[in-house]
Amino acid sequence: GAGVSQSPSNKVTEKGKDVELRCDPISGHTALYWYRQRLGQGLEFLIYFQGNSAPDKSGLPSDRFSAERTGESVSTLTIQRTQQEDSAVYLCASSPLTGLAPGELFFGEGSRLTVL
């Protein structure tokens, strides 16, 4: 597709269950970000992938959160043993960032997670 694709768009789960969110970045984009946005709040940085380098995981809120990316393609964000405070929209963004020049981030529509 032409843009960043995220799935599922909506996910309702029970407290304690694991969830997996998927992000398909724009083809050729080397940088990929995950953010969390609670209702009416700003974007909270979670994790950043750049090419084949080790990811910057400094924003992951707890060890229940993990993310993987295969090369420069699909990324999955996994939340284990979900809690009600995990309820939020999870946004993925990709960028054609190369070298040291920051680029525009292209965001997906997000995955809205509701933990009951």
Next chain:
Amino acid sequence: GQSLEQPSEVTAVEGAIVQINCTYQTSGFYGLSWYQQHDGGAPTFLSYNALDGLEETGRFSSFLSRSDSYGYLLLQELQMKDSASYFCAVYKNTGFQKLVFGTGTRLLVSP
């Protein structure tokens, strides 16, 4: 760590000019970006400033003063469709360029 401060809400009327300020404190500052987000939508890129001064793109302009750790977004000839949240975001050089967002400013444009 880092912090970015923006006003939580700004109101204006159609046709007016509005300025949304952003002050930041961060190590490894590389540049400042602005994003727009309509309710229920994805953030979209507006501008990027790496050097001091004003960057103009149509009705929107963005300014950066690195010495003052300050920037602003200027919106001219406001239209109803400009009602949205506006986020400033700092690029931090941590080996790579990590983008950290502020809490956002909600702009309400009235007729």
